[in-house]
Amino acid sequence: MLGTTASAPAKIILFGEHFVVYNQPVILASINKRLKIECKIEVESNKAINLETNNFGKKIYPLSIIKNNNQDIVNEFFYPIIYILRKMVYHNTEPYGITIKIISEIPYGVGLGSSAALCVAGVAAISGLYKRLKNKDEILDIAIETERILHKNSSGADCVVSTYGGLLYYHKDSNVKTLRFSNELSFIIINTGIKHSTGDLVSLVNRFRKNNLREFNDISSKYSRICCRAIKALEEGNLLNIGKLMNENQILLERIGVSTPEVNKIINLSIKYGAIGSKLTGAGGGGCVLSLIHPSDKDYFVSKMEKNGYECFPVSIEDQGLKVNIESSDF
Numbered sequence: 488m489l490g491t492t493a494s495a496p497a498k499i500i501l502f503g504e505h506f507v508v509y510n511q512p513v514i515l516a517s518i519n520k521r522l523k524i525e526c527k528i529e530v531e532s533n534k535a536i537n538l539e540t541n542n543f544g545k546k547i548y549p550l551s552i553i554k555n556n557n558q559d560i561v562n563e564f565f566y567p568i569i570y571i572l573r574k575m576v577y578h579n580t581e582p583y584g585i586t587i588k589i590i591s592e593i594p595y596g597v598g599l600g601s602s603a604a605l606c607v608a609g610v611a612a613i614s615g616l617y618k619r620l621k622n623k624d625e626i627l628d629i630a631i632e633t634e635r636i637l638h639k640n641s642s643g644a645d646c647v648v649s650t651y652g653g654l655l656y657y658h659k660d661s662n663v664k665t666l667r668f669s670n671e672l673s674f675i676i677i678n679t680g681i682k683h684s685t686g687d688l689v690s691l692v693n694r695f696r697k698n699n700l701r702e703f704n705d706i707s708s709k710y711s712r713i714c715c716r717a718i719k720a721l722e723e724g725n726l727l728n729i730g731k732l733m734n735e736n737q738i739l740l741e742r743i744g745v746s747t748p749e750v751n752k753i754i755n756l757s758i759k760y761g762a763i764g765s766k767l768t769g770a771g772g773g774g775c776v777l778s779l780i781h782p783s784d785k786d787y788f789v790s791k792m793e794k795n796g797y798e799c800f801p802v803s804i805e806d807q808g809l810k811v812n813i814e815s816s817d818f
């Protein structure tokens with residue numbers, strides 16, 4: 488029996504969501520929450536595609552779905568997996584069934600990169616099963632292509648950080664760089680519980696840009712200066728400046744229309760309870776708030792936020808991106 492396992496991390500965006508779609512750099516990091524995919528070929532049991540998750544139930548598709556481009560499933564949670572199978576299974580008739588288990592610790596649809604982690608781990612695990620792709624760069628290309636079926640203008644940033652891991656500087660048209668940071672970065676995520684569609688929010692910003700081109704360009708160049716100063720502040724480990732720049736970035740996100748009253752309320756509470764800086768992270772429209780705090784304030788901060796009824800959890804930056812394990816055998 489041949490089996491593969493791949494896991495890919497969630498992400499936080501420290502600076503630059505949305506602006507990255509319009510050729511500005513973004514600063515983002517992989518965090519210590521993962522989505523894991525286990526795949527195996529079923530030689531003996533049913534000849535079908537068996538999909539299981541720890542939070543979206545189970546589904547069985549006929550093997551024929553790989554070859555008939557059935558569009559009825561495009562809105563289903565499992566569609567990215569079927570899309571990846573369509574790319575990786577070359578035979579006209581696949582003789583064996585496949586079981587794919589998805590186990591995720593990443594809250595879904597709240598800006599922490601669950602879709603990107605699904606695409607990255609999915610491509611790695613399925614391509615491992617059929618021995619298709621050679622390295623992380625090739626996996627990343629197909630993962631971004633897959634993510635674009637979910638939101639067509641994806642900058643690719645989420646898949647990049649989920650693949651390579653660490654604290655990264657990424658620009659759509661140039662190389663990815665690992666950033667140095669010289670201090671403990673103590674981040675807390677606060678979940679508004681309001682799910683969003685990244686594609687809809689990217690379209691909303693695009694409409695804002697088209698209707699207010701001059702204002703958007705002005706906001707975008709303000710962001711560009713924030714990003715340069717943020718790289719320096721991270722290198723110096725200057726927490727006060729990092730926090731201040733997060734607050735400035737948040738003001739720009741409000742101006743382009745992706746913040747919400749609930750996000751603003753959480754940010755105000757965060758500052759009241761001692762956050763050094765606070766902003767939305769990811770596409771916005773609800774989702775999660777990212778607050779930077781002094782490490783010694785962590786417990787106090789979390790208890791205050793929980794008393795206010797919010798789900799919140801500390802996260803740390805994880806160096807490792809995609810992890811893959813291919814078990815071969817006599818199959």
Ligand code: MEV
Pocket residue numbers: 500503504505506507508598600640641642643644645685689769770
């Ligand atoms: C979503 O995590 C980040 C956005 O900038 C979209 C993208 O980069 O594709 C909002």
